[in-house]
Amino acid sequence: NAGVMQNPRHLVRRRGQEARLRCSPMKGHSHVYWYRQLPEEGLKFMVYLQKENIIDESGMPKERFSAEFPKEGPSILRIQQVVRGDSAAYFCASSPETGDGYTFGSGTRLTVV
């Protein structure tokens, strides 16, 4: 069981480009959460998904950000037209239906230059 896999670990994008962050949950986990950690700040919730459904996206910026968790494949957090303020660590976590065994991935560190 490889745990929650996030890739890439580090991502550098120029302003205006698109960033795609991937998260494969633990085997048997059907709930995926994305969190963002801005430099020198705490973790903040972005979006909560189950397979093919967005359950709660109250933490997502209204523009440029989107997330999906398709029936097959990893969850994707997509940031269009990145700006310097998007530079942060993006963490994914997954949990099973019971809510126990909450597990974080290693994160993707996005740098916008």
Add this chain to the structure above:
Amino acid sequence: KNEVEQSPQNLTAQEGEFITINCSYSVGISALHWLQQHPGGGIVSLFMLSSGKKKHGRLIATINIQEKHSSLHITASHPRDSAVYICAVRKSGNTPLVFGKGTRLSVIA
């Protein structure tokens, strides 16, 4: 006011000292998590608590549901314990975590 408050914000200790980090929350919860993050590193889940006390090695976590308070203790602290310790709560079921701002611990040899 944040729903999850941690204290202290920063803590420096000598190797071998007993360390306590506190977490208070203001909402009803189904579970409380203690997390560890090393500089530039990932997040490791140390404990998930809904009542009572848990122990793992030199780490002990307690929770008092009535007082809405939890503590993380580290016995015989070591420089490798230096990290940010984060308290997070889940309000119900599979809802997302709400985080405290973290406690930055430095253990000096």
